[in-house]
Amino acid sequence: MSQDHTVQIPGGSLYYRTQGHGPSLILLGGGPANADTLSALATGLEPDHTVISYDRRGYSRSQLDDRDAPVSIEEHADDVRRILADLDRGPAMVFGSSIGAVIALGLATSAPGDVARLVVHEPPLGQVLTGADRATFDEGGAEEGDPEAALNALAGAIGVQRGQASGQPGSGSGSGAGAGDKARAGDIELFVRRDMPAVGRFHLDLDRLAPLKGRIAVAAGRDSRDFYPYRCAERLAEALGVPLTELPGHHAGMIQHPAEFAAGLEELLRPER
Numbered sequence: 001m002s003q004d005h006t007v008q009i010p011g012g013s014l015y016y017r018t019q020g021h022g023p024s025l026i027l028l029g030g031g032p033a034n035a036d037t038l039s040a041l042a043t044g045l046e047p048d049h050t051v052i053s054y055d056r057r058g059y060s061r062s063q064l065d066d067r068d069a070p071v072s073i074e075e076h077a078d079d080v081r082r083i084l085a086d087l088d089r090g091p092a093m094v095f096g097s098s099i100g101a102v103i104a105l106g107l108a109t110s111a112p113g114d115v116a117r118l119v120v121h122e123p124p125l126g127q128v129l130t131g132a133d134r135a136t137f138d139e140g141g142a143e144e145g146d147p148e149a150a151l152n153a154l155a156g157a158i159g160v161q162r163g164q165a166s167g168q169p170g171s172g173s174g175s176g177a178g179a180g181d182k183a184r185a186g187d188i189e190l191f192v193r194r195d196m197p198a199v200g201r202f203h204l205d206l207d208r209l210a211p212l213k214g215r216i217a218v219a220a221g222r223d224s225r226d227f228y229p230y231r232c233a234e235r236l237a238e239a240l241g242v243p244l245t246e247l248p249g250h251h252a253g254m255i256q257h258p259a260e261f262a263a264g265l266e267e268l269l270r271p272e273r
Contacts, residue, residue: 032100
């Protein structure tokens with residue numbers, strides 16, 4: 001059984017959900033993710049974890065006084081920190097995919113004491129690439145135009161066909177029962193206009209991950225090898241001196257193959273690795 005929660009942030013509030021039993025594990029989804037995005041993955045993980053999912057600031061059930069205000073990855077990471085503080089269960093395992101992986105890395109560098117173990121899946125970190133490889137995802141975003149078209153273009157550039165992952169629309173964006181079509185359209189607009197540019201502005205200080213040595217795993221989809229996020233994951237793993245682990249599917253494999261992905265993720269979450 002899941003429980004709904006709300007925590008206050010400056011200028012608004014965040015909605016988050018908990019389900020299951022065991023050590024805390026927070027899921028940070030890709031695209032315009034909300035708490036419903038990774039619901040099938042959460043179900044596969046809840047027998048052994050207290051799984052936490054949330055609506056990013058301004059998305060769906062999370063409220064902001066000013067939705068037009070810019071935001072940074074660091075602010076998103078602080079939102080995750082506030083959720084963990086509100087639960088008051090100590091350090092949590094953290095899984096992030098795509099922009100969620102970038103937010104997870106931001107949390108790890110700013111509040112390493114809150115992170116028991118970190119698994120990042122295909123973080124679009126252009127800083128780890130060189131030359132022509134530095135393109136697409138982290139230079140995206142748009143002030144004008146059709147957000148749906150922009151998201152479709154982005155999905156295609158990273159090997160995802162929207163609407164073919166467990167029947168859910170979006171490249172890891174999801175669409176759950178708790179969020180209506182109007183709210184999800186607003187989430188997509190906010191992702192394209194606000195969050196995609198925030199990824200491009202973020203710079204990861206690799207040295208600040210030192211306190212988490214031995215507690216970080218980097219993953220990529222085995223069907224993503226020809227695409228930008230896979231190359232980012234590959235280079236990040238090399239920079240950190242950790243192996244790159246392939247998980248089922250492509251960039252949205254956790255939605256495309258939730259049961260198999262959950263099993264692979266469980267392996268990466270084990271502390272003895």
